Amino acid sequence: MTPLLAELSAIAAKAFVAEGFLETLGFVQRSDRPDLAQFQCNGALSAAKPARLSPRAVADRIASRLRAVSIFSKVEIAGPGFINLDVRDEVLLARLLAFTADKNLGAPRTGESKTAILDFGGPNVAKPMHVGHLRSAIIGDSLQRIFRANGWTVISDVHLGDWGLQMGQLISEIGHRGLASVYFDRDFSGPYPAESPVSMSDLEDIYPAASAACKSDPSRLEEARLATAELQAGRAGYRALWQHFVNVSEQGLTREYGSLGICFDLWKGEASVEPLIGPMIADLKARGLATESEGALILPIDEPGDRKELPPLILLKSDGAVLYGTTDLATIMDRVRSYHPELILYVVDQRQHTHFEQVFRAARKASYTGNITELEHAGFGTMNGPDGKPFKTRAGGVMKLYDLITMATEEAEKRLSEAGFARDYPEDEGKEIARKVGIAALKFADLSNHRVSDYVFDLTRFTRFEGKTGPYLQYACVRMRSILAKAAEAGPAPEMRVILSTPAERALILQLLMLPSAMAGAEHNRAPNILCDYVFTLAQIFNRFYTEHHIMSEKDEGVRSSRLALVRLTLSVLTKGLNLLGIEVPDRM
RNA sequence: GGCCCCGUAGCUCAAUGGAUAGAGCAACAGCCUUCUAAGCUGCUGGUUGCAGGUUCGAUUCCUGCCGGGGCCGCCA
Numbered sequence: 001m002t003p004l005l006a007e008l009s010a011i012a013a014k015a016f017v018a019e020g021f022l023e024t025l026g027f028v029q030r031s032d033r034p035d036l037a038q039f040q041c042n043g044a045l046s047a048a049k050p051a052r053l054s055p056r057a058v059a060d061r062i063a064s065r066l067r068a069v070s071i072f073s074k075v076e077i078a079g080p081g082f083i084n085l086d087v088r089d090e091v092l093l094a095r096l097l098a099f100t101a102d103k104n105l106g107a108p109r110t111g112e113s114k115t116a117i118l119d120f121g122g123p124n125v126a127k128p129m130h131v132g133h134l135r136s137a138i139i140g141d142s143l144q145r146i147f148r149a150n151g152w153t154v155i156s157d158v159h160l161g162d163w164g165l166q167m168g169q170l171i172s173e174i175g176h177r178g179l180a181s182v183y184f185d186r187d188f189s190g191p192y193p194a195e196s197p198v199s200m201s202d203l204e205d206i207y208p209a210a211s212a213a214c215k216s217d218p219s220r221l222e223e224a225r226l227a228t229a230e231l232q233a234g235r236a237g238y239r240a241l242w243q244h245f246v247n248v249s250e251q252g253l254t255r256e257y258g259s260l261g262i263c264f265d266l267w268k269g270e271a272s273v274e275p276l277i278g279p280m281i282a283d284l285k286a287r288g289l290a291t292e293s294e295g296a297l298i299l300p301i302d303e304p305g306d307r308k309e310l311p312p313l314i315l316l317k318s319d320g321a322v323l324y325g326t327t328d329l330a331t332i333m334d335r336v337r338s339y340h341p342e343l344i345l346y347v348v349d350q351r352q353h354t355h356f357e358q359v360f361r362a363a364r365k366a367s368y369t370g371n372i373t374e375l376e377h378a379g380f381g382t383m384n385g386p387d388g389k390p391f392k393t394r395a396g397g398v399m400k401l402y403d404l405i406t407m408a409t410e411e412a413e414k415r416l417s418e419a420g421f422a423r424d425y426p427e428d429e430g431k432e433i434a435r436k437v438g439i440a441a442l443k444f445a446d447l448s449n450h451r452v453s454d455y456v457f458d459l460t461r462f463t464r465f466e467g468k469t470g471p472y473l474q475y476a477c478v479r480m481r482s483i484l485a486k487a488a489e490a491g492p493a494p495e496m497r498v499i500l501s502t503p504a505e506r507a508l509i510l511q512l513l514m515l516p517s518a519m520a521g522a523e524h525n526r527a528p529n530i531l532c533d534y535v536f537t538l539a540q541i542f543n544r545f546y547t548e549h550h551i552m553s554e555k556d557e558g559v560r561s562s563r564l565a566l567v568r569l570t571l572s573v574l575t576k577g578l579n580l581l582g583i584e585v586p587d588r589m
Numbered sequence: 590g591g592c593c594c595c596g597u598a599g600c601u602c603a604a605u606g607g608a609u610a611g612a613g614c615a616a617c618a619g620c621c622u623u624c625u626a627a628g629c630u631g632c633u634g635g636u637u638g639c640a641g642g643u644u645c646g647a648u649u650c651c652u653g654c655c656g657g658g659g660c661c662g663c664c665a
Contacts, residue, residue, distance in 0.1 A: 033608060042607055049645075079608050080645070124665080165664055270665095296663050308592040309661080317663045324665055353593065354660055381594080382658080419627060448613095449602065453595065454658070461601070465627040467613040468602090475627050483624050521605085533603070536612080540629095547620090547629045567624095589625080 001098050001106050003516035005029065005039075008071075008085070012041045015065040021047045021058070028085065030514065037074065037084030038510060044081040055081030089500045092509050096498060099513060100569055104149070105576055106516040110523055111152025117335050118144045118154060120347035121257070121264065124161035125249040126170055126203040129256050129401040131391050131457065132349075135380050138446045138582065140347035141262040142528040143378070145580045150523050155339060158253070160269030162246055163327055166207070168228030170245060171238055172220065173210035174198070175227075183237035190236065196244035200252045203245065229321040232274070246271075259405060260439065261582055273330035277322060280330050281315060289366055290315055301361040310354070313362045328359045332375070333368040343374045345526065350379030350452060378526040381454035383446075391457045404459075408438035411463040412471070419465075421589050433586045438463065440470030440583045447581055448532035468536050470583055473574065476539040477585045479546065480571040486552055487564050499562040504545040508566060511541050512573050519580070528581060535577035542570050 002010070005028055013026025025043030032040065044059035051058065059081040066075045066083070074086035099106050120140025123129050144156045175184050180197035182188055198206065214221040231238040250267060257263070281297065284290035290299050295318030302310045313325045335344060346356060356377035363369050385391040393399045413434035416422050422430045445462040449455040465471040487493070500506055518534035521527070551567065554560040575585055 027605080029605080031608095032604095032610095036608085040608090045607065045646080055645075082608065122665085161665060294663080298662070310592095311662045314663050319663085321663090323663070349665095350594065351659055352665080355665085357593095379594085384658095415627080421625085421627080453602085456601065458601080461614080464614080467627095469613085469627090471627065472613095475625080479625060479628085486624055525605085529603075533612085540612090543628060544630090546624080550623060552624045589627085 001095075001102055003106060003108055003520065004087075004095055004513045005517045006108075007095075008039060008087070009041075011069055011071065012043065012062070012066065012083075015062045016043055016047065018065060019058070019061050021051070030510075031084060033084075036078060037076065037086055039085040039087070041083040041085065042081075044077075044083060048081065059083050089506070092506070092513070093498055093500055095513055096509055096569075099515075105573060106513075107149050107151070108516050108520040108523075109151040110520060111147055111150045113153075114151075114343070115153040115155065115339055115341040116147050116343040116345060117339060117341045118147070118156045118345050118347065119159050120144075120156065121158035121262075122161060122348060123158065123249075123253055123256075124166060125269070126166065126207050126245050128204050129253065130398045131383055131401060131404055132398075133401060134404070134442070135383060135446060136347050136349070137257065137260060137262055138443050139378075139380055139451060139528060141260075141582045142443075142447055142531075142580065143345070143347060143523075143526060145582060146519060146522050146528065146531065149576075149580060150519055155266060155341070156264045157266040157268050158257075158264040159331070160246070160249075160253075160267070160271075161324070162242075162249075163232070163270035163274070163322070164324055165224060165228050165321075166211075167231055167242055167245070168224040168226070169210040169214055170203070170207060171227040171231065171241060172223040173206050173213065174241070176213075177206075180241065183241040185237065188237065190240075192237070192240040196248050197241075198244065198248065200248050203248065225319055225321065229317075229319045232321050242271075256401060259402075260443075261584065268331075270324060270327035270331075273327055273334050276330045276334055277326060280333060284315065284366060287366075294318065299362050299365070301358055301365060303361075310358060310361070313358045325355065325359055325362075328355075329362050329366075329368070332359070332363045332373075336368060336370045336373050340370065340372065342372055343376065346375075346377045348377065348379060350381055353377060353379050376526075378451065380451045381449075383457045384454055386456060386458050405439065405442070407459060408442050408463060409435050410438075411459065412438035412441065415463060415465055415471075416589070425588075433589055436584045436586050437465075437471050437474060437589070440474055440578075441465075442470075443581060443583055444470030444473070444532065447528040448536075450529050451527055473535055473539050473578060473583070474585050475589060476542055477571060477574055477578070478587075478589045480542070480567050480574075481587060483551055483567055484564070484571070490552070493561070493564065496565040496568075497558070497562060498565050499559060501559075502549070504541075504548045505563075505566065507541050508545050508570065511538050512569060515573050515577065518577070522580075531577060531580055535574060535581070538570070538574055538577065542574070 008028040009026050012028050013023045016025045017023050025047050028039050028041045030039060031037045044062055045055045047058045048055040059077045063075050063077055063083055066072060071087060071091050072085055073088040076084045078084050118140055120136045122136055123133055144154050148154045174180060214224050231242055284299060290297050296314050297316035298312040298314050300312040314323055315326045316322060335341060360375045383391050391399060416434055422433050441462045518531050522530040549563055551560060551563045578585055
């Protein structure tokens with residue numbers, strides 16, 4: 001089915017075309033003035049100037065054509081030339097019926113037969129995930145859900161940071177500590193032990209020490225660089241040790257992402273493209289694209305007419321090691337060959353924007369993108385503490401993601417018990433509710449901000465359960481379930497037939513029908529906050545409906561079952577919207 | 590220094606070039622013998638950082654300035 005706004009826009013577009021104007025002028029949106037109309041079209045205002053007509057004159061012509069279309073109950077011209085539109089109740093009900101019958105709830109098929117690769121997550125091997133990883137995970141996951149729902153074939157890749165300097169730092173630190181000496185013995189011919197010499201908690205201890213050592217001692221940094229280069233050059237013991245790091249880390253990361261309800265199709269990393277790098281470098285050299293400069297191999301990507309100077313992409317450092325730009329470039333080549341995607345979308349910190357500009361240019365320059373693949377960086381802002389600086393623990397250290405989730409869950413648990421919720425539920429269920437509520441608080445707070453702006457991370461505010469929060473939305477769902485359960489007790493559901501007679505019902509139906517447009521808008525702008533606004537508004541409108549119409553005490557059976565049908569539909573729409581944000585809804589609270 | 594992003598109500602944030610710039614929180618006044626009051630209703634709150642420009646119309650686009658953050662060849 002066509003989203004209602006698209007349907008209305010198409011009708012208006014036809015009217016504009018019939019009057020000799022551009023089709024795009026027919027764009028119809030929800031009215032800014034709900035007191036005046038349900039929908040509005042502003043096309044007449046922009047059509048007027050080039051046509052040397054007054055906006056009212058254009059609006060008159062369009063309006064008279066629209067009046068001939070039976071879908072509208074009202075077509076009015078207001079102000080300088082706005083065309084205000086109301087849709088007939090019968091039409092709303094007919095669209096609602098089709099919407100209800102559609103198992104995809106009218107999802108726009110914008111991604112039909114198209115493939116998108118979503119690159120997000122980007123955790124580092126051997127380092128615990130911290131709050132900095134939260135945004136990429138939450139936003140990326142929501143986008144993958146939205147793209148999939150809109151018909152895209154989505155391939156998500158966690159893209160581990162597993163091939164850079166931090167690997168060399170770890171290896172040399174382990175060497176210094178004298179752990180696992182067999183991996184450092186050049187005469188050892190294998191096989192290496194199957195069991196990892198270090199656990200995840202060992203790594204969590206070793207990495208900060210290694211990092212600190214390299215910072216304070218230049219000779220240690222040099223050692224780490226050498227180890228990195230040797231690892232990349234294929235030194236067997238280092239490779240074996242590295243494989244242990246990766247295996248151990250993946251286990252921890254899977255659990256961590258799992259606790260957030262986030263899945264990836266691919267667990268590739270920078271190292272995955274290692275076999276492609278040699279041939280790629282050779283190819284770039286052969287075609288004269290890569291040149292040597294100050295001992296390093298670079299790929300200049302600046303173009304005439306640039307507003308700013310863009311530094312070249314460094315392919316090989318002077319010590320022969322590769323950088324993440326090199327692996328990113330090879331990864332594009334790999335993805336294009338393997339999947340022929342229409343889009344590769346990177347959900348990565350906005351601070352890396354220049355890096356992606358460099359890599360994208362390099363890919364185009366080297367013709368690695370094929371002719372259909374669009375490369376896009378969907379950057380996001382930083383998460384700051386209440387002081388406006390990057391979020392830290394009280395002690396000033398990096399806040400681990402695991403601890404953060406625990407804090408949110410505990411806070412949720414506290415609030416639930418204060419409010420007397422879930423008091424008589426089994427302990428397991430209570431814990432599960434607290435987990436869902438805590439995660440919902442975190443996710444909704446993050447997603448409801450515009451992607452690119454920084455936001456203040458304030459756990460007290462996030463876990464507050466009033467107002468525009470995840471828990472408010474969950475609570476609305478739970479109330480709907482509760483009504484439906486009561487109704488089911490009272491008897492089997494009668495024939496579902498929606499009657500539209502009150503403003504609260506009309507407002508609810510209109511909002512329900514806007515789901516597809518919200519999904520399309522969120523995809524188009526790569527902006528889950530559009531969907532957040534949608535679900536929040538829906539919940540608000542529902543709560544108004546809920547307050548105004550007491551369903552179970554309604555005497556008229558037809559009206560009661562009609563309203564129950566609306567509750568049922570609202571529940572599925574709200575649940576779906578929350579699902580697209582990666583938020584789970586408990587059965588009861 | 591060059592470039593990128595941001596600047597909106599007391600606070601946290603929205604708003605494809607359109608009407609009276611919206612929510613939430615906070616403050617204030619109401620609403621629970623009825624489906625979960627984590628709710629609903631009403632009310633208060635604005636020179637959209639500043640100055641120009643384009644436009645019938647600018648929070649939105651352009652220029653300059655101020656303030657905050659970030660990036661600027663061998664970290665990711």
